[in-house]
Every structure is written in structure tokens, then in C-alpha cells.
Amino acid sequence: MSTPVLDVQGLAYAYPDGHQALFGVDLHVHRGERVALLGPNGAGKTTLVLHLNGILSAGSGGHGAGTVAVSGLPVEKANLSEIRRRVGVVFQDPDDQLFMGTVRADVAFGPANLGLRGEELDRRVMGALDQVGMAEYVDRPPHHLSFGQRRRVAVATVLAMEPEILVLDEPSSNLDPASRRELADILRSLDVTVLMVTHDLPYALELCPRAVVLSGGSVVADGSTYDVLTDDVLMKEHRLELPFGFDPTALPRR
Amino acid sequence: MGAGHGHKLHFHGHSAVHRAPAHLKILALLAFMIVVVATPRGWYPLFGAYVVAIAAVIAVSRVPPGYILKRSVVEVPFLFFAVLLPFVATGPQTEVLGVTVSQHGLTAGVALLVKGTLGVLASLTLAATTEPQDVLAGLERLRLPAQLVQIMSFMVRYLDVVTGEMQRMRIARESRGFSARNPRHWPVLARSAGALFIRSYERGERVHLAMLSRGYTGKMPR
Incomplete structure (x- = not known):
């Protein structure tokens, strides 16, 4: 097989206060895959995500082991700016991600950090906003947008960097059902590898053919999302529950 | 909201x-x-x-x-x-x-x-x-140091977020039967202010993380 977009090997990490969050995580994601990262609260999902673009690493104060590589490029200090271009992280609260005065300035922030200017920068900004259907809001201040719109702009801020893998932290949280579906349509339309951290299991099944379950700091399951969600023993053991009335077996198999 | x-x-x-x-x-x-x-x-x-x-x-x-x-x-x-x-x-x-x-x-x-x-x-x-955005752009054109303009732009951006948070905390307090009417209630307000400060501080850290994730190196691109 080709070089995986994301290659995590034996990743372990303990925070400076001694709390160990990850115990030897292995994860490979290949080009074009959409993978759901599932797991109960406190399983280490966020810690894993912060390793993917080098915000956390063995060198950042905590103790760690193992390696992370993005399309063959190891995540280490010397490559951080290229790593952060390749790995686009969309955080859960769009207010954390959108901090500039206008949508345009916010979407331009990432590519401008990569050194883009002028027309090329403009093209990236409008291209990314087009992909999430927010182009007409380009000159509005982000705090005047609805929550769903802000979430979409947050996705655009990362798309503008043309990442190789899009990492989404709880993309469907706090969205109304229509915004949730619109975001699903957008994510499906993107030609990019996706790793999606979520508690929204129907959303994972809808969008991601593959699911990885992280529990207690290690990977306990990695397979088709359908198989994971229908494995009652696995689900129960790792505090995963389907919402009331949702039965994956009643859906047509894809 | x-x-x-x-x-x-x-x-x-x-x-x-x-x-x-x-x-x-x-x-x-x-x-x-x-x-x-x-x-x-x-x-x-x-x-x-x-x-x-x-x-x-x-x-x-x-x-x-x-x-x-x-x-x-x-x-x-x-x-x-x-x-x-x-x-x-x-x-x-x-x-x-x-x-x-x-x-x-x-x-x-x-x-x-x-x-x-x-x-x-x-x-x-x-x-x-x-x-407010134009005021900041104007200050920038007047060669005010970039750091000061950055700090002010963050203030403008997060003023609504923090006041919104403050409102929600007040509504949550009042929903549990509390309203600050006299100085005896001030300790509660002080604790709320403390919680708000910590939340804002933590938000600042999260914003910084999100900025780093998009390649921020300490200088605003221009």
C-alpha cells in the first residue's frame, strides 16, 4: 500500500502532571478515507488529536514515546509548519477558532501564515468559503453569524490551507438537525481525508465507513463503522451507546 | 443565542x-x-x-x-x-x-x-x-505598534463572547433563585467573576492552540 496520510505508531503520552493519557496507540489512515474516532469522555481522543499536528509531543513538557508521521513526514519540531499545513484541525468551539474581525481575515489567517499573499491568498479564501457555502458572508464579522455558520467558517479556515487530512473535533455538537445535515453534505463533498472525533454515532455511521474506538488511552477496535456499532459487547465495555430508537441493523447496508 | x-x-x-x-x-x-x-x-x-x-x-x-x-x-x-x-x-x-x-x-x-x-x-x-474594525485599521495606519492593535482586536472580537458567557452565568444563577440585591451577596458575584476569569483564560489558551494549528508563529500575517 502507499504511504499512509496518517501513520501513528506506538504513541504514548503522559501530561506534565503525571496523568497518562495515551498507552501505545497505532493508527493508519490512507488517502481518501473517512474515519470516525470514537470513545468515551476521557479516552484520550483530544490528546491524540493534539499530537497529530505537533501541539503536544514528548518534547512539549510531558513524557511520551512513539512516532507520528503525516504522508511520510515525521511530526517533529523542524517540520512543524509543514505538518500544520498538512493536518487541518477544526476545534469544537468555533469561537476558539475564529478570532479575527472578519470572516475573510479569519480564513486568510492560515494560508497567510504559509506565506501566501495577494491574488493567490484571495483565491484560497474564496475557494474555501465556496466549499462550505459561506462565500456571501466573507466580509461579515464572525460573531454576527449563527453557530452553524461559524462552524462552517471554522472548517473553511482549515480548508484554505489545503490540508491532506482534515481532523474534526465533535463536528456535529450543538448544531440543529438541519445544520448538522448541511455539514454532513459539505464533508461528503470534500475531496480530502477526514478523521472525525465524535460522540454522535449515527453521524459517524452516516459519514465514515471506518471507525476506530479509543478507550483508556489505547485503540480497542478498528473496523467498519457498521460492525463496531453492532458489536454490543464492545459497545457496552467502552461506554458507547446508540441514541434511543437508532438501530443500525434496520438501515440498508451500504 | x-x-x-x-x-x-x-x-x-x-x-x-x-x-x-x-x-x-x-x-x-x-x-x-x-x-x-x-x-x-x-x-x-x-x-x-x-x-x-x-x-x-x-x-x-x-x-x-x-x-x-x-x-x-x-x-x-x-x-x-x-x-x-x-x-x-x-x-x-x-x-x-x-x-x-x-x-x-x-x-x-x-x-x-x-x-x-x-x-x-x-x-x-x-x-x-x-x-470597531475600521478604528483598528485606522490605528494600524497611524503606526500604532502591531502588538497593541492585536490585543485590541482580540478585545473587540471576544467582548461579545465574554459578555455572553457572563449573561448565561447570571441567568443560571438566577434560575436557581439567586439575585444580587445587597452586599451579602457579593461573595457569590466575586466567585462568578473568578470563574469567568478562569474560563476566559482557558479560552485564550484554546484560541492560541487553534492559531498554532494554523501555522501562527508569533507575528500576524499581513
Whole structure:
């Protein structure tokens, strides 16, 4: 097989206060895959995500082991700016991600950090906003947008960097059902590898053919999302529950 | 829970004052303030002329005068001190409406009141006719250090977020039967303020993480 977009090997990490969050995580994601990262609260999902673009690493104060590589490029200090271009992280609260005065300035922030200017920068900004259907809001201040719109702009801020893998932290949280579906349509339309951290299991099944379950700091399951969600023993053991009335077996198999 | 449109101090319009470049307006405000402060206390006709000048600018901007007057309530704590001055200052006494007050205090108080009010009105006129973003861009064009402009832009951006958070905390408190009516309730307010501070601090860290994730290296791209 080709070089995986994301290659995590034996990743372990303990925070400076001694709390160990990850115990030897292995994860490979290949080009074009959409993978759901599932797991109960406190399983280490966020810690894993912060390793993917080098915000956390063995060198950042905590103790760690193992390696992370993005399309063959190891995540280490010397490559951080290229790593952060390749790995686009969309955080859960769009207010954390959108901090500039206008949508345009916010979407331009990432590519401008990569050194883009002028027309090329403009093209990236409008291209990314087009992909999430927010182009007409380009000159509005982000705090005047609805929550769903802000979430979409947050996705655009990362798309503008043309990442190789899009990492989404709880993309469907706090969205109304229509915004949730619109975001699903957008994510499906993107030609990019996706790793999606979520508690929204129907959303994972809808969008991601593959699911990885992280529990207690290690990977306990990695397979088709359908198989994971229908494995009652696995689900129960790792505090995963389907919402009331949702039965994956009643859906047509894809 | 979406925020309202338009900044609370800004009055949307397309007058000549609205359209004037922000950095010119900031310079004009600064020059006006220096002149007002430098005018000796007793020159009342000149202060009258200043008031007329501000009124003229407000009229041209077509911002309703009531809009600006309502917002000048922020001045009240200062007025309190201005009114206090004649009573606490020493020196020769004089009588106003049957009350004996200090003469120096009286002139100082009136000067403070007049100059302060002029300043507040002029600043509010700038705020009403200029979007916060444009004020920042204007300051940048005036070569204010980039760090200061960055700090101010974060303040503008997160003012709504933090006040929203504060509102929600207040509503949550009141939903549990609490309302701050007397000083005995202040410890609760203090704890809320502490929680708000920590939340804002943590948000600052998350914002920084999100910035790092998009390649921020300590300098704003331009």
C-alpha cells in the first residue's frame, strides 16, 4: 500500500502532571478515507488529536514515546509548519477558532501564515468559503453569524490551507438537525481525508465507513463503522451507546 | 443565542462622517481632545463653541442625538466626582443656591464636568460613526505598534463572547433563585467573576492552540 496520510505508531503520552493519557496507540489512515474516532469522555481522543499536528509531543513538557508521521513526514519540531499545513484541525468551539474581525481575515489567517499573499491568498479564501457555502458572508464579522455558520467558517479556515487530512473535533455538537445535515453534505463533498472525533454515532455511521474506538488511552477496535456499532459487547465495555430508537441493523447496508 | 447585529456603540449610516477615513477621524478626535484639555478653565464662550462643533458633526452624521446622549451615561461616575469637588475642596468660600461651597472646587468641578462631557461626546461620535474594525485599521495606519492593535482586536472580537458567557452565568444563577440585591451577596458575584476569569483564560489558551494549528508563529500575517 502507499504511504499512509496518517501513520501513528506506538504513541504514548503522559501530561506534565503525571496523568497518562495515551498507552501505545497505532493508527493508519490512507488517502481518501473517512474515519470516525470514537470513545468515551476521557479516552484520550483530544490528546491524540493534539499530537497529530505537533501541539503536544514528548518534547512539549510531558513524557511520551512513539512516532507520528503525516504522508511520510515525521511530526517533529523542524517540520512543524509543514505538518500544520498538512493536518487541518477544526476545534469544537468555533469561537476558539475564529478570532479575527472578519470572516475573510479569519480564513486568510492560515494560508497567510504559509506565506501566501495577494491574488493567490484571495483565491484560497474564496475557494474555501465556496466549499462550505459561506462565500456571501466573507466580509461579515464572525460573531454576527449563527453557530452553524461559524462552524462552517471554522472548517473553511482549515480548508484554505489545503490540508491532506482534515481532523474534526465533535463536528456535529450543538448544531440543529438541519445544520448538522448541511455539514454532513459539505464533508461528503470534500475531496480530502477526514478523521472525525465524535460522540454522535449515527453521524459517524452516516459519514465514515471506518471507525476506530479509543478507550483508556489505547485503540480497542478498528473496523467498519457498521460492525463496531453492532458489536454490543464492545459497545457496552467502552461506554458507547446508540441514541434511543437508532438501530443500525434496520438501515440498508451500504 | 446569536449575537445582535452591529456593535452596540455603532450606528449604521452612510453620511460624510461615516465615510471619512478612520485614521483621520482618530487624529481629529485626538486633536480636539488636546485643544479642549488645554483650554483654560474660565473661557466659557470657547467651550460653547466646542459644543456647537460637536453638535454640528453629529448633525452631519445623522446619528440621532438621543442615541449618543443615552450612551454618555458611562460618564456618570466621573460626574459624581465633579459634583463632589466644590464640597471637598478648600479655599475661599462662595454661595450657590444657598449652599456654601469652595470657590476653587466649583471652578474645577465645572471644568471637569464640561471637559469630560465634551470628551465623552466626541469619543461616542467616533464610535457611532466608525466600525470597531475600521478604528483598528485606522490605528494600524497611524503606526500604532502591531502588538497593541492585536490585543485590541482580540478585545473587540471576544467582548461579545465574554459578555455572553457572563449573561448565561447570571441567568443560571438566577434560575436557581439567586439575585444580587445587597452586599451579602457579593461573595457569590466575586466567585462568578473568578470563574469567568478562569474560563476566559482557558479560552485564550484554546484560541492560541487553534492559531498554532494554523501555522501562527508569533507575528500576524499581513
